[in-house]
Amino acid sequence: MRLLPVIALSLGIACPAVAGVNEVLDDHILPSLSEFSVKTQALADAADRDCRPSALQPAFHDAFDAWIPVGDLRLGPSETGALSIAFWPDARGFTGRTLSRLIADADLVVESADAYAEVSIAARGLYALEMMLYDPEFSTYEADSYSCALTRAIASDMALQAAGLSEAWLGDFAETLRSAGEEGNATFLDEDEALRAIYTQILSSLEFTTDQRLARPLGTFDRPRPARAEARRSGRSLRNAVMASEAAHALASALAERDLPEANAALQRVHDTAERVSDAAFQDITDPQARLRVEALALAVEDLRRAIESEIGASLGIAPGFNAQDGD
Missing domain, CATH: 1.20.1420.20 (M75 peptidase, HXXE motif)
Structure with a gap:
């Protein structure tokens, strides 16, 4: 990182x-x-x-x-x-x-x-x-x-x-x-390290949703992989993606301790695009129109991640485009 x-x-x-x-x-x-x-x-x-x-x-x-x-x-x-x-x-x-x-x-x-x-x-x-x-x-x-x-x-x-x-x-x-920054705390040497650790988790969650929950079943246009959708058997694929996005937004808002208008608007776009997804288990993405709707949802989740980066990342001294999964 x-x-x-x-x-x-x-x-x-x-x-x-x-x-x-x-x-x-x-x-x-x-x-x-x-x-x-x-x-x-x-x-x-x-x-x-x-x-x-x-x-x-x-x-x-x-x-x-x-x-x-x-x-x-x-x-x-x-x-x-x-x-x-x-x-x-x-x-x-x-x-x-x-x-x-x-x-x-x-x-x-x-x-x-x-x-x-x-x-x-x-x-x-x-x-x-x-x-x-x-x-x-x-x-x-x-x-x-x-x-x-x-x-x-x-x-x-x-x-x-x-x-x-x-x-x-x-x-x-x-x-x-x-107790970040207090004497004897060897895990978080200053207060800001605790903030950064949580911020990293927020970005990681959103990246996991786009890269795994959504991109994984989408596969490629020529070879979609609906059987790879998360919790498809119980019909939770869409539900999990939306709830995970909501959780990341809630954590970001609490961390920032202020309103995040860009992130709020981005989360609303996640909800709006999710409502247009026709199969909650993503099993219809072999159909091009159904696929486009899930792709739109992936873009909306990515927009949410960028909004959070924009609104609170800079205040933590973290460069735009930071990848939470890159490691130290």
Whole structure:
């Protein structure tokens, strides 16, 4: 990450970094993680009552909705903790193969929470559960089947992960962000580093939406790849892209602690273009007109990223065109 000097800091002008960080933590990240924990526990409880797909699908969507506001964070405990909650993209089809192997072997790993926490991340989290609930190859099981026990194990494991992730943020990492620049904080050596870290996550999320959630299924004009759409089985592809854009905008607004008119207008364009997308799972993008509508949505998300760059990036001393995925 190549950063320009921060003039305000060099002149000794007070920087509102901690306040912006507090807004992000208290209004968005911490309550969203808590909500995700609540919703995944509700999902696990529902699975205990009735593990069949028709019974669990509403609670699954509630949990997925709760995940999206924090799902793209790869910071602190989420840097590794998010991977086993949201293993996607799965370019090599590990999730289906791993679930198939567990079912074929009737693996007793489903009987122990500690044991299930050690299975491949491909068989854990939201996308594994989506396959069990929506994929015809997996979702026809009965209440007394091994697949039912597997579904319960995935739901229970995810609830434990969600609670652990929320506790890790609330317990240590939130304070690490709040205390940026204080003596003994070796993670963030000054207040502005905490701001920059969150800003990077905002841009990374929007880049992930354009590069993966949208460009991945679009493929090329001659070879679209609708089967690569995120959460296509549950019809969440469009929903996830829009919600992730909303989350990035909310984080940016909290970080800036002021109105962002360019970003507000850009988010409205995301909503407007999303309303014109005809298939929420992007399965119709083999049709040129349907493809154009998804391409327009990708451009709108990119416009949102540029608006955020324009309105708050410069105040952080970060050059226009900064790529959050380039590394240090």
